[in-house]
Amino acid sequence: MFDVPLFLTFAAIAVACAINLVLQTHPISSALSLVGVMGSLAVLYLLLGGQFIAAVQLIVYAGAIMVLFVFVIMLLNAGAEKRPSRRVLGAAVALPLLFTAAALGAVMITTQIPKTAAVKFGAFQLGGAASIGRELFTRYLLPFEVTSILILIAILGAIVLARKEI
Amino acid sequence: MPFQLPAEVPLSWYLILSAILFVTGAAGFLIRRNIITVFMCIELMLNAVNLTFISFSNALGKVDGHIFSFFVMVVAAAEAAVGLAIILTVFKNRATLEIDEVSSLKL
Amino acid sequence: MQHLWLIPALPFAGFLVNGIFGRRMPKAAVTATATGSVLLSLFWTVKVLLGLGTLEHVYLERYFTWLQSGIVNVSFDFAVDRLSAVMLLIVTGIGSLIHIYAIGYMGHEHGPNHGGYYRFFAYMNLFMFFMLVLVLAANYLVLFVGWEGVGLCSYLLIGFYFLKKSAGDAGKKAFVVNRIGDFGFSLGMFLILIHFGSLDFGSVFGKAATMSPEASAGIITAICLLLLVGATGKSAQVPLYVWLPDAMEGPTPVSALIHAATMVTAGVYMVARSSALFELAPVAKETVAIVGLVTAVLAATIGLTQWDIKKVFAYSTVSQLGYMFLGLGVGAYSAGVFHIMTHAFFKALLFLGAGSVIHALEGEQDLRMMGGLRSKIPLTCFLLFCASIAIAGVPPFSGFHSKDAILLAAHHHAPWMFWVAVVTAGMTAFYVFRAFFLAFLGNYRGQGHPHESPPVMTAPLGVLALLSLVGGYFDVPHYLEPMFHGGHAPHETSLVVISVAAGLTGIGLAFLFYVAKPGLPDAVSRLFGPVYRLVYYKYFVDEAYDAVIVHPARDGSTAVLWRGVDAGFIDGIVNGVGSVARSVGGGLRQIQSGYIRRYAAWVLLGSIVIVAAASFLGGAR
Numbered sequence: 078m079f080d081v082p083l084f085l086t087f088a089a090i091a092v093a094c095a096i097n098l099v100l101q102t103h104p105i106s107s108a109l110s111l112v113g114v115m116g117s118l119a120v121l122y123l124l125l126g127g128q129f130i131a132a133v134q135l136i137v138y139a140g141a142i143m144v145l146f147v148f149v150i151m152l153l154n155a156g157a158e159k160r161p162s163r164r165v166l167g168a169a170v171a172l173p174l175l176f177t178a179a180a181l182g183a184v185m186i187t188t189q190i191p192k193t194a195a196v197k198f199g200a201f202q203l204g205g206a207a208s209i210g211r212e213l214f215t216r217y218l219l220p221f222e223v224t225s226i227l228i229l230i231a232i233l234g235a236i237v238l239a240r241k242e243i
Numbered sequence: 244m245p246f247q248l249p250a251e252v253p254l255s256w257y258l259i260l261s262a263i264l265f266v267t268g269a270a271g272f273l274i275r276r277n278i279i280t281v282f283m284c285i286e287l288m289l290n291a292v293n294l295t296f297i298s299f300s301n302a303l304g305k306v307d308g309h310i311f312s313f314f315v316m317v318v319a320a321a322e323a324a325v326g327l328a329i330i331l332t333v334f335k336n337r338a339t340l341e342i343d344e345v346s347s348l349k350l
Numbered sequence: 351m352q353h354l355w356l357i358p359a360l361p362f363a364g365f366l367v368n369g370i371f372g373r374r375m376p377k378a379a380v381t382a383t384a385t386g387s388v389l390l391s392l393f394w395t396v397k398v399l400l401g402l403g404t405l406e407h408v409y410l411e412r413y414f415t416w417l418q419s420g421i422v423n424v425s426f427d428f429a430v431d432r433l434s435a436v437m438l439l440i441v442t443g444i445g446s447l448i449h450i451y452a453i454g455y456m457g458h459e460h461g462p463n464h465g466g467y468y469r470f471f472a473y474m475n476l477f478m479f480f481m482l483v484l485v486l487a488a489n490y491l492v493l494f495v496g497w498e499g500v501g502l503c504s505y506l507l508i509g510f511y512f513l514k515k516s517a518g519d520a521g522k523k524a525f526v527v528n529r530i531g532d533f534g535f536s537l538g539m540f541l542i543l544i545h546f547g548s549l550d551f552g553s554v555f556g557k558a559a560t561m562s563p564e565a566s567a568g569i570i571t572a573i574c575l576l577l578l579v580g581a582t583g584k585s586a587q588v589p590l591y592v593w594l595p596d597a598m599e600g601p602t603p604v605s606a607l608i609h610a611a612t613m614v615t616a617g618v619y620m621v622a623r624s625s626a627l628f629e630l631a632p633v634a635k636e637t638v639a640i641v642g643l644v645t646a647v648l649a650a651t652i653g654l655t656q657w658d659i660k661k662v663f664a665y666s667t668v669s670q671l672g673y674m675f676l677g678l679g680v681g682a683y684s685a686g687v688f689h690i691m692t693h694a695f696f697k698a699l700l701f702l703g704a705g706s707v708i709h710a711l712e713g714e715q716d717l718r719m720m721g722g723l724r725s726k727i728p729l730t731c732f733l734l735f736c737a738s739i740a741i742a743g744v745p746p747f748s749g750f751h752s753k754d755a756i757l758l759a760a761h762h763h764a765p766w767m768f769w770v771a772v773v774t775a776g777m778t779a780f781y782v783f784r785a786f787f788l789a790f791l792g793n794y795r796g797q798g799h800p801h802e803s804p805p806v807m808t809a810p811l812g813v814l815a816l817l818s819l820v821g822g823y824f825d826v827p828h829y830l831e832p833m834f835h836g837g838h839a840p841h842e843t844s845l846v847v848i849s850v851a852a853g854l855t856g857i858g859l860a861f862l863f864y865v866a867k868p869g870l871p872d873a874v875s876r877l878f879g880p881v882y883r884l885v886y887y888k889y890f891v892d893e894a895y896d897a898v899i900v901h902p903a904r905d906g907s908t909a910v911l912w913r914g915v916d917a918g919f920i921d922g923i924v925n926g927v928g929s930v931a932r933s934v935g936g937g938l939r940q941i942q943s944g945y946i947r948r949y950a951a952w953v954l955l956g957s958i959v960i961v962a963a964a965s966f967l968g969g970a971r
Contacts, residue, residue, distance in 0.1 A: 084252045088260045095264050095287055099271035104279045111283050114264070118290055121257070125301045130309050134293075137316050142286070142323045149327045150279055153334050158277050171273035174954050175266055181962055182262035186255050189965075194254040196301055203306040209313065212306050224317050231321035238328035272950050281947075346944030 080198050084124060087117040102157040104150045108143060115139040126201030129209050257298040264291035278330050278340045282323075289319050352398045354411050354428040354486055357438065360391040361478035368475060372468025384471035385449040388478055392442035398430070399439070405432050406832075408552065410488055417491075421547055429488035429551070432830050436687060437485040437619055440694050444611045445478050447810035451702050452603040454807035455709060470510060470601065477503035481612050485619065489549040490539050493620065497535065497584065500613045501528045507604040508597045520596035527593040531583015531617075538576030545569050555626035563630060574627055574634030577620065578641070585617025587675055588645045591668045592892055598660040602705030605660060610667045610701050611694035618674045618690055622683045625834050629681075639679025639763070643770055646672030648889065650777040654784070655875075655886040658715050659704045662785045666741070667697055669778060673756055676771060682759030684830035689752035695821045696740035696749055699814040700782070703734035706807055707789060710800040717785060722794035727802045731790045733811045738786045740818040742779035743853040750850070751822030757849050758841065768845065772852045779856025787864040 094113035101107045115138045122131035203209075213221050264287060271284035293312040300308025333345055364387030372380050402409050408431040417424040430438070452474065459466040477500060484496025501524075509521030539549065545566070546554045558570065581587065586594035597609045608614070621628065621638060628635050646669045653665035670693050677686035708715055710727050724731045740747040743754070753775060761768035794800075802808075863871050875882040884890070941952065 080252050081248050081250070084256065088256070091260065092263055092267070095267040098280075098283060098287060099267055099274065101280075102277075104277055104283075107280045107283055111286060114287060115290060118294060121260075121294065122297055124252070125257070125297050127297050127300070127309055130293075130297060130312055133313065133316060137320060138286075138290070142320055145323055145327055146279065146283060149330060153279075153331070153340065155277065155279060155340050158275070158280075170951060171270065174951060174958070175270050175273070178269065178954060178958055179262065179266045181958060181965075182266070183259070185961070185965060186258045186262065190255045190258060192253070192255075194302055195249070195251040196254055196257065196298070197251050201301045201304065203304075204309060208306050209309050212310055213313070217310050220314065224314060228317065228321050231324050235324045235328040238325065238332050269950075269954060273947050273954070276947075342947060343945050345946070 080124065080196070084121065087120045087124075091117040091121070104155050105147065108146050108150060111146075112139050112143050115143070122204075124198060125196060125204070126199070127204035129204055129206045254298060254302050258295060261291045261294040261298070264288075264294070276342050278333070278342050278345070281342055282326055282330070286319060286323070289315055351411065352401055352409070352430075353394075354398060354430060355413065356394050357391050357398065357442070358479045358482035358486065360387045360394065361475040361482065363387060365472050365475035365479060368468050368472040372472055375468065377467060380468045380471055381453050384475055385446070385453065387475060388442065388446050388449045391478065391482070392446045395438045395442045399435055402430060402435075405430065405435055407431075410552075422543065424489060424491045424549055426492060427488035427550070428486040428492075430486065432833055433619070433622060433687060434485050436691060436826055436830065437615075438482070440691050441478070441481050441485060441612050444694050444698050444814075445481075445607060447813055448603050448607040448611075448698065448702065449474060451606075451705075451807050451810040452601075454804045455603055455705055456601060457804075466510065470507075473503055473506045473510070474604075474607070477507070477608060477613070481616075484616055488551060490542060490551070490554075491549050493623075494535065494539065497580075497616060497620075498532065500608070500616060501525065501532070501584070504528075504597065504608050504613055507608060508600040510600050510604065514599070517599040520593075520599040524593040524597050527590050528583045531580045531590055534576045534578075534583070535580025538573050538580060541569065541573045541576065545573070551623065558626055558630055567631065570627055571631040571634050574624070574631040575637065577624055577627075578634060578638055581617030581621050581675075582641060583617070584620075585614050585671050585675070586645075586668050587617070587641050587672065588648060589891075591645060591649065592895060594668055595661055595664040595888075598658075598664050602660070602701055602708060605664070606698045606701035606705065609664070610697040614667065614671055615674070615690045615694070618671065618678065618686055621675070621678050622687050622834075625678075625683045628678070635679055635681070637679070639676050639760075639767065642672045642675025642677075642679055643767055644672070645669065646676060646774045647770060648672075650774045650781065651885050652888050653781040654777060655882065656781075657717050659707065659717050659720075659785055659789065660701070660715055662717075662781055663697070663700050663704060666700070666778065666782060667693075669774065670697065670741075673753065673771070673774075676760055676767065677756035680756075680759045680763035680767065682756055683834040684827040685752065685755035685759055687830055688755055688826040691824070691826055692740070692748040692752040692818075692821050695814055696737045696818040699733065699737040699811060699818050700741065702807070702811055702814065703730055703737060706730045706803045706811065707734075709803050709807070711796060711798050714796055714798065717788040719796040720789040720794070721792040721796075722790070723800055724790040726794070726800040729802060729808055730811070733808070733815045734786060734790070736815040736818050738782045740821075741782050742857055743775055743849060744857075745850055746822065747819050748817070748821035750853075754846055754849060755827055758845060761842070761845055762840070772849050775849055776852035776856040779853040780860045783857045783860035784864055787860055791865050792868070 091114050094110040094117065098107045098110035098114065101110060115134060119131045119134040119139070122134060268284045268287035268291060271287065272281055275281050275284065293315055296308040296312040296315070298308075300306065330340070334340060337345065339345075364383050367383050368375075368380055375383075399405075408429050410427060410429045413426045413428070415423070416426045449471075452470070456467055456470050459470060480496045480499025480503060482496070484493055484500060487493035487496060505521045505525040508524050509518045511517045512521075542554060543549055546557050548554055548557075558566075583590045594609060594614065598605050600609070628638065649665045649668035649672060653662050653669060656662045656665060670689070674686045674689050674693070677683070677689060707720070707723065707727070707730060710723070710730065711720065714720070736747075740749040743750045757768055757771055757775070760771050863874075887893075941948075
């Protein structure tokens with residue numbers, strides 16, 4: 078029964094944080110806004126019945142990845158963006174594009190999604206670690222293993238790139 | 244007629260939220276010039292897509308959407324590691340985070 | 351199974367070994383491989399022929415299906431009958447002798463890594479391979495493979511001294527002229543395929559015999575005339591004979607083997623092989639006879655005036671090939687083939703003897719620079735004398751028998767042909783002995799120190815001399831009689847006497863002109879000044895071809911094909927494509943700004959377009 082208020086609250090937080098992310102000129106502010114978006118999304122995942130994903134969202138995304146971002150920002154001691162000198166043209170191109178994209182998305186959602194489809198809290202029971210793990214290690218075993226190779230490559234790549242000589 | 248909140252959240256609301264987040268991320272990508280901020284905008288777009296996956300997974304009653312978003316997270320982690328390493332290297336070589344100054348792809 | 355394939359395969363193996371490894375092999379090994387493979391091939395030929403006995407019927411070996419497409423169904427088969435048996439023995443026998451001779455003649459051809467030596471023998475072996483394929487072929491297409499292959503080897507060997515421009519040009523000339531003939535030959539093959547639905551000799555001739563003559567006379571005449579075009583190219587008949595005299599640029603063993611004894615008789619062989627068709631086309635047969643007669647006369651007259659010893663023999667070859675065609679044309683196929691054999695003996699001997707003379711004089715080929723060589727190189731002198739009396743038709747030597755058979759048949763067919771041929775025979779005797787007397791009698795007019803050739807050269811000459819003298823007693827016409835349907839000419843002693851008298855007159859005149867009264871030739875040539883010049887310059891045929899064909903073709907190519915089509919049209923297309931690509935690229939280049947966010951904007955635009963298109967066109971449901 079608290080579905081709708083909870084959704085509205087956290088959706089509002091997510092949108093506010095996202096807009097703040099874009100508008101802030103200092104990267105550290107943007108990073109903290111992103112953490113806000115991710116946290117509120119984790120709550121929405123819980124509302125959608127995805128306990129496991131919500132936990133991963135918090136641990137991996139909001140935790141590990143964002144820490145990496147903040148670490149790099151601090152390492153580079155990046156300051157605020159300077160005022161743009163000639164961004165009028167860019168905005169003139171970008172804003173209509175974005176508007177078109179948003180309009181297209183709205184049209185698609187309103188026309189393609191049935192009005193009666195609703196998310197009932199507690200109806201979806203497969204979001205636990207057990208069912209996800211079962212799928213992951215049976216049907217999705219090969220992609221899972223390939224992903225591990227991808228991560229290995231990423232680690233090596235990061236090490237190579239971050240060496241002093243380059 | 245006063246505006247009546249529905250008893251359950253419609254699926255389209257989640258999707259609209261996802262679209263808003265995605266377009267915001269794309270806007271940030273196009274507007275911001277700090278490489279790190281641009282990078283965070285990408286993460287925002289990925290999160291928006293993840294939300295779509297989870298929503299549809301819920302609507303269809305299948306677990307596959309969760310798996311996909313799990314993979315998206317893994318890839319995002321790998322991408323963050325490599326991307327941030329690249330940013331470090333760019334900064335070391337050019338002493339700038341201004342994205343338009345890194346344009347040597349142009350002839 | 352007699353394993354016929356081994357006969358050509360052995361020289362081919364020799365070609366592969368010498369061609370690939372020859373550069374690094376010691377000279378003795380090259381020699382052994384080349385001559386050994388040909389000798390083995392001769393040995394195997396003899397063994398196969400002994401194993402096949404009297405060859406009453408065609409012996410056929412089928413190997414594999416080569417082409418199968420629609421009505422074209424060609425298999426790679428070899429066959430032996432009496433005709434190919436005779437040709438096989440000529441090719442492998444003469445080939446072996448000339449290979450042995452070439453060991454001595456080409457012995458000086460060793461630059462670094464004995465340069466031309468292995469190359470020469472590799473080409474010679476390749477030639478043997480193709481020639482044997484040609485002879486053994488059981489259908490027209492396999493024959494054509496050999497036909498083209500020997501043409502290729504001829505080109506390679508004429509241009510053997512490719513650093514010399516004239517040699518390269520002569521090679522190209524031979525190749526181009528032969529293409530004209532081969533074009534006719536291929537058209538003839540297509541017609542055969544369409545008309546008979548097969549290229550196998552057996553089925554083609556079988557069907558030709560059973561078809562109603564009225565219905566197919568026209569097309570068979572067309573086929574025969576096209577085959578004749580092919581034969582005139584390969585066998586140097588009018589009007590395509592011009593390449594053969596120039597082909598003497600090649601080393602002398604090549605002239606002997608390819609351009610006298612074997613390859614140039616391929617046309618004769620092919621016509622004889624197709625005799626069943628020619629018998630059904632009297633017009634084509636008459637054309638063969640006339641072409642042969644014209645060639646014989648024309649070449650013989652040119653041969654009267656030439657000073658280059660090899661040129662004399664080259665025109666003599668053309669003339670003798672004309673005789674063979676005359677024989678074929680008047681229906682005496684077996685006599686024509688008989689003349690192939692005897693001609694192979696004495697003409698190979700003439701060329702090799704000339705080569706021996708040239709070898710002795712270290713490259714001198716001009717008859718005016720010879721003379722009196724009888725005492726300096728007596729053995730060569732004797733051997734060449736054997737060849738000369740053989741070709742002059744003096745009884746009882748080989749040329750007498752075969753030429754006589756042709757002459758008798760010609761008389762049986764049309765008496766005027768006989769008389770023209772008799773006069774030609776007299777001229778033949780004259781120019782051969784003219785060359786002989788100029789070279790060996792009188793006083794030596796050159797500066798060198800002639801020396802006799804080594805035994806490795808004179809031994810094969812001895813064998814050939816023996817064959818030239820007694821070769822007429824191999825009764826080839828009788829052996830081949832069952833194969834051909836031509837009428838048998840009655841033997842008339844008076845005609846024989848006339849032809850022998852013509853030969854002896856020629857010899858006598860040559861003696862009178864060049865030994866007894868050496869001033870006479872000049873006087874005669876002054877008396878007939880314009881005629882003499884006309885003949886001396888070979889009737890200006892080369893010049894005429896130049897003016898009528900070569901120059902227009904070249905000028906047309908320059909003006910139209912080069913300047914117009916190539917430089918204007920094709921280059922225009924190519925450059926146009928290039929400049930269009932460049933200008934389009936110049937426009938597209940603006941997109942590649944190097945700014946990542948602009949790329950992102952393009953990506954966004956593209957995805958919007960795709961999603962919009964998908965949704966509005968009904969892709970998304």
